[in-house]
Amino acid sequence: MYRKIKLIIKLLLLQLTAKSQSIPFEQIPFSNPLTTDVDSLLHSQVNGFFKKAKAPGLIIGISQNGRKYFYSYGYADSLNKKPFNAETIFEIGSITKTFTANLLLQLDEQKKLDIQKSVLNYLPPGFGNDVILQKITPANIASQTSGLPRLPSNLDKIKEYTLMQPYQFYTKEHMYIFLKTLKKNEPGNYAYSNLGFGLLSAIEENATGMSFESLLDKHIFQPLQMGNSYIDVKKNQTDTATGYFYGRPAEYWLFDCMAGAGAIKSTATDILKYLDAHFEYKDENFSAIVHKITQPVKPLAANMQICYGWHTLEDLKHRVFWHNGGTYGFSTFAAFEPHTKTSIILAANATGDNAALDKLAVDLLILLMGK
Secondary structure: OHHHHHHHHHHHHHHHHOOOOOOOHHHOOEOOOOOOHHHHHHHHHHHHHHHHOOOOEEEEEEEEOOEEEEEEEEOOEOOOOEOOOOOOEEEOHHHHHHHHHHHHHHHHHOOOOOOOOOHHHHOOOOOOOOOOHHHOOHHHHHOOOOOOOOOOOOHHHOOOOOOOOOOOOOOHHHHHHHHOOOOOOOOOOOOOOHHHHHHHHHHHHHHHOOOHHHHHHHHHHOOOOOOOOEOOOOOOOOOEOOEEEOOEEEOOOOOOOOHHHOOOEEOHHHHHHHHHHHHHOOOHHHHHHHHHHOOOOEEEEOOEEEOOOOEEEOOOOOOEEEEEEEOOOOEEEEEEEOOOOEEEEEEEOOOOOHHHHHHHHHHHHHHHHOO
């Protein structure tokens, strides 16, 4: 408890001493050509975003009927006045979960694992016939209906834990220790779980003997030619955005076993390739996987359902599949809509701007789909 109080105090101090990254919208540099009605309407929407958000910069990528558009506002690195562009790398955060679910369904199709079997089949000896875990399947986890908690309670108990790198030293062994402490768990109801998707990536590794990043490279990054997408931050990437945590530069998160929850770094170009593949990729096997992962599993509200990894928006002109993400340096939003062949990716380089970014994304979808 004392350690948790210290962490809260540190967080409050960071917020109190933080310098705002925001500047008047009229002084923000941008790449929007302002030549079409969509350009002008988007520009007005972005103005509304910067009135609420603290991010120094924003990148918007749009794909519609095969045509790509990129809009950059502000700075990817405010110190060096470096703008965003379509190839600037940023953390995508929990959008990673859609990749983890896609990979899971691919491995299921290849008979490397069975998403309807208990997770006990993919955990090491020592769990026996645990009556709690016996009930949970990978399908439950991928649809956020596993009942697992959002985070393991021992995450901040390991001695290597730090506030700004919460996942770096959390290993499978730590996860397995926590899973053995579960007292009650009834899968079936929606409960968003980072732990669950960390467990999924561990299951994928256990079932194949390959690292999570190698599996992503083989099954998603390479087939879709996503050459600037990765997990390992040690890779030699030069055009990276700086994320900001309450006005201060934040290191990119490092991951061990929780990688499936939010470890991917990517670009607007690469993410549009990934999103577009959900409705135009000429591969029968991939199309079959997309059909499965976009099937609604459970209604969450009158206008929303959960699929495998993806959520839906049901009150727009057509069903939209979406996921947002947040790290200590970035707020992100990705969505695609097959009927109009529309995809969008938005990334702002500050933590805590998700509400404003989500609104901007939905407004943009309405504009693009002509509701």
